[in-house]
Amino acid sequence: MDTQHLQAFVAIAESGSFSAAAERMHLTQPAISKRIALLEEQLGTHLFDRIGRQVALTQAGQVLLSKARLILNEVIAAQRAIADLNGQVDGSLSIATSHHLGLHYLPPFLRAFSVRYPKVKFDLHFLDSEQAYHEILQGKFDLALITLALEQDPRLQSHHLWDDQLLFVAAPSHPLAAQQNLQLADLSQHSAVMPDTSTYTTQLINQLFESQGAMLTIGMVSNHLDTIKMLLSIGLGWGLLPKRILNSELVVLDVKHDPIKRPLGCIHHKQRSLNNAARVFLELLQEPHIKT
Incomplete structure (x- = not known):
């Protein structure tokens, strides 16, 4: 054929x-x-x-x-x-990434890599983590930078790179903002703004609430964290957002619970051999001196 x-x-x-x-x-x-x-x-x-x-x-x-x-x-x-037999790092490097990682974690690595290997052409795609996960399974990209799945498909190689700390937040005018010693059951009485229930993040939060015998009440849904941030800032609910994107428009709720962290990292298909560019970029992601 x-x-x-x-x-x-x-x-x-x-x-x-x-x-x-x-x-x-x-x-x-x-x-x-x-x-x-x-x-x-x-x-x-x-x-x-x-x-x-x-x-x-x-x-x-x-x-x-x-x-x-x-x-x-x-x-x-x-x-x-x-092509890789000559040991050169060139050609194309295709990467799928969630918007959050692409905007708040990847830039210093992309910058460092482009300086070291200027002959490599980036093919960068912004997708939801779940879609990027599916695309890697289909062999469409070299690498994906995503929120790691709660259960990993055995066909994929996963590299845990960072932990994204999530905080309970709301607008200063929200009723929960003035309360202290909140429990998850207290949050159940108010609508939350969350990513779609099929996302790894909301699955993680659902498991948390179920483990405490509480119900997660979702009033609005968006898969873009910046959109959730805006909706929360105007008082349309409470939510969980990464610590690194918070600003003065939101307050951290006094919820008595251990820190919540979601694993972020890189995945690739085990049966898709990494070219030199992908292999070197993966090594760069694990260099401790590059600050995210």
């Missing part, structure tokens, strides 16, 4: 249309349609059902998708392994 045909097939499967895949691959729609026609002719079966402007994988297409991704990842790995 021609890898260009497989690339077109995967692009259509992931984007849901021939036109979107063509744009993604910088091709014309007739060109990408021809690649699929040749692939279907070679396999002797249809890979997509055309429904209006949208497409859906046939059963044969579903079988091929996972295999096609593996084939393309192996081709990329082979190209990297050969």
Whole structure:
């Protein structure tokens, strides 16, 4: 099979249309349609059902998708392994990162790396931690900097780099701000502003409340911490935010509980070999003298 045909097939499967895949691959729609026609002719079966402007994988297409991704990842790995034989640190480095890590942790490392290895081109993508986790499982990026999952997939290699301390906060005008010796049950009486319940952070907080026999009452949801910070600052609830992003618009609530920390770190797929750039960047992330 021609890898260009497989690339077109995967692009259509992931984007849901021939036109979107063509744009993604910088091709014309007739060109990408021809690649699929040749692939279907070679396999002797249809890979997509055309429904209006949208497409859906046939059963044969579903079988091929996972295999096609593996084939393309192996081709990329082979190209990297050969390119890395000279020991040079160049080429491209693809990184997925959450907004919080990308804005508040990564900058000094990106700066140091770009000074040491100016020939490396960064391919940086800002995603929710959960989406970045999924993309790494699909082999789409070299590395991901995220809030680490509570349970790690065995296909991934995880490196715990930092602990992000979370504090209970609210606007100075919020009823909880004037109270002392608060328990989690006291917080249950008021709505919280939290990330989506599917996120690692809210799962961590849910477990905390359940362990104390309390209920987490979520009134509003946003996956962007800066948005949560704004909503809390105007009195729309209480929340938990990283200590490093707090300002005078919020007060720390007097909650009697041990410090809450969420693990932050780097993940990569065990079966996707790291090129020289990714390997060196991972080593840089673990250098203690670079201050975050």
